[in-house]
Amino acid sequence: MSAPILPDLADLRAAVRQWKADGQVIGVVPTMGALHDGHLSLVRRARESCDRVIVTIFVNPRQFNSAEDFARYPRTEDSDAALLAPLGVDAVFVPDAAQVYPPSHATVVSVSGISEPLEGAHRPGHFDGVATVVTLLFNMTQADRAYFGEKDWQQLQVVTRLVQDLKLPVEIIPCPSIRADDGLALSSRNQRLTPQGRAQAAALPAALFEAARQIESGTPEQQALASALATIADAGFGEVEYLELRDAATLGPVLPDRPARLLVAAWLDGVRLIDNVGVTLP
Structure with a gap:
């Protein structure tokens, strides 16, 4: 049986309210889709330690520095849902851009310092997009734990600092990179x-x-x-x-x-x- 795909925030919040009322621990795995074994390892980790697991799929336009790169990013929702089906995921939240960034949206979350070297120097604004969408997804899902891979090491540190600084009620769980047989990190x-x-x-x-x-x-x-x-x-x-x-x-x-x-x-x-x-x- 496949996990329910929820494109609407109201439906997600209704499910989360019930889970919270029942005292259940909720884990979230934020993704941009095009799922691979690296993502699935995060889902399995969440499944081991949470009562309910949400996977979010949203290709976030605000963390791309190139419109061409955004357009070329793989979008494979149907195959993603098939991969998640046997893993016991309770909800797949797939919002459209209008739900995440309505025309009235005017807030940007920025984490200074740790976001500035390396990726930040080569992709200006990238981590503002990451920090903003992660904050939104945490608020939308109301998750108790969030699972991130160490492959995106700087992103993991930025999100960790974000949660610490804003006192968000979510625990960040880092998970090891998953590699192919020849050592290449899955991406x-x-x-x-x-x-x-x-x-x-x-x-x-x-x-x-x-x-x-x-x-x-x-x-x-x-x-x-x-x-x-x-x-x-x-x-x-x-x-x-x-x-x-x-x-x-x-x-x-x-x-x-x-x-x-x-x-x-x-x-x-x-x-x-x-x-x-x-x-x-x-």
Whole structure:
């Protein structure tokens, strides 16, 4: 039996009111659709620890920097619903843009500092769009817990800070990245790679993990990063927008005795790929 698809906020709120009245814990998995095993792992995690699970599907126009990129983003609602059917999802909330951003909508949520480097520097306004839609979805679903993948590491930190700063009554649950057999982090954008590009793409996580290994074994950071950049270039990638070692929580400069994260964004086959891996500094 498939989960009910709810396109209308009033129907979602009616269901949520009943669940809340019954004292049930509600989990939400916010997505933009084009679901893959990474999304499904979040749903399974939510199913394990919540009484009710909502999956939201909304391709958020406000987090795209390019109208062309927004238009090309995969929209696969029917196949998404089929993937969710066996997972015990209680509702699939699929609002249209008018419900999320009516003509009168005038509020933007902005998280300063942590949103500014890396993705923020290369995609101006992106995290304002993320923070705004996430706040809306939290309010719409009234979820107790929200599940986000570590693959979008900076997004996870921005959402975590948003919830802390605004005292929102939702717990953010981070979940590990899910990777293909060759190491590539699963992403809806991977669907846009050509077969050749998909084969080349595995060099990105390989270079990232090798750089992390080198840094952890004492190789100077810049030497390890230079080697990784050469590997990525040799694999046929185009522009590497960033490859940087940052403090895992603040995304500022790394500090002694604190977790670090190595993050990358690079272009291949006309597709922008991002990835990250944890690093324990020597």
